[in-house]
Amino acid sequence: MRRGLATGWVLPAQAIVRVPSQIDAWLTPDVSANPAWRPFSEFPRDMPEATRTRLAAEGRRAIMDDVVPAFQALKKFFEATYLPGARKELGASTLPGGAAYYDALIAEATTTAMSARDIHALGLREVSRIERAMDDVMRKTGFEGTRDGFFQFMHDSPQFYYTRAEDLLTGYRDIAKRADAELPKLFAELPRLPYGIRAMETFEGDNADHYTPGSEEGARAGFFEANTNDLRTRPKYEMEDLFLHEAVPGHHLQTARAQEIKGLPEFRKYAFIVAYLEGWALYAESLGDEMGFYRDPYSKFGQLSWEMVRACRLVIDTGIHAFGWDRQRAIAYLRSHSGITGTYATAEIDRYIVDPGQALGYKLGELRIKALRAKAAAALGDRFDLRRFHNAVIDDGALPLDVLEQRIDQWIAREIGRRPPG
Secondary structure, three states: OHHHHHHOOOOEHHHOOOHHHHHHHHHOOOHHHOHHHHHHHOOOOOOOHHHHHHHHHHHHHHHHHHHHHHHHHHHHHHHHHHHHHOEOOOOHHHOOOHHHHHHHHHHHHHOOOOOHHHHHHHHHHHHHHHHHHHHHHHHHOOOOOOHHHHHHHHHHOHHHOOOOHHHHHHHHHHHHHHHHHHHHHOOOOOOOOOEEEEEOOHHHOOOOOEEEOOOOOOOOOEEEEEOOOOHHHOOHHHHHHHHHHHOOOOHHHHHHHHHHOOOOOHHHHOOOOHHHHHHHHHHHHHOOOOOOOOOOHHHHHHHHHHHHHHHHHHHHHHHHHHHOOOHHHHHHHHHHHHOOOHHHHHHHHHHHHHOOOHHHHHHHHHHHHHHHHHHHHHHHHHHOOHHHHHHHHHOOOOOOHHHHHHHHHHHHHHHHHOOOOO
């Protein structure tokens, strides 16, 4: 951070004002409440009691003598030195050599050669398309009013929220059983590793629901972890879409499959390529229609709302980092088009500000996979097998999008040469 201050490579002040309060969790005088204490409170069952006692004592000392003072020093430095020296400008292009830097970030996050201008224009087209779809669904509910009014109605109506955490988890487990039953229709081969559903830890606060991978050898299942900490921020109409993204056929299915592929180098099994991994998970959301989900129009609207968020990212990320958008304009754009709440929208925009380019991968990856599916279907005609296509997409692990397209082209050629069944 000192080097950044000396060279002008610092974060924008507007997006990091909450950092000192986020550090506070590490400053508690109650060791048992410190996030670093948890490993010392959950030892393996077969660990001898003397070893547990020794490690717990060493952990307590390390937290109080090393961890807490380090975070105290960090908070003091951040408030007194870094935050006052942070940038007033938002865009990555305002950094030294910033335009080229942002181009490099786009290439890294999207694994394409698209320019900021082309991505911005694509985002505007996607936003317009999804708006029309949202309006169609809204009319099917019988709601009479504006889209903003419909957003408010959905946010405010108690019918869309659980009041007990266990009911939310039961709801997700019902979705999981329905999703599992549809997978054989979509994949020629499925991973063996199972997954579970559990609540996130309370110390994770309002963090997003997420997927935690299992182990390659199958000793630990994957888990979809649902946020039950504030049920009023977890509406029922988003659950189907969220589950399909994080679990199956999204992150769990793709990640577990990559781990199980024989002969694949280890780095390929665990490579993190945003455009591929998040593109696949967003594509998985769209498979919900084919899997029998989104029959309820509110659930379909929820799915479209989150697709809209990913489309807005194309507009907003490039708007901030290439075209001079300010923070309030970005927040207003996201809220008006997607309907997400002010607090969440603000957190999203701050994420785009401090991590330029990352948010572009989701939509660009999804669109590329959809384009490859259409290309394969057109080339193969009646011989197109969606199950085999999906395995062709996921059976090489995470790939840059251009490499993925090469692999699918090769797969199409092999399918053309393959003897028809029977």
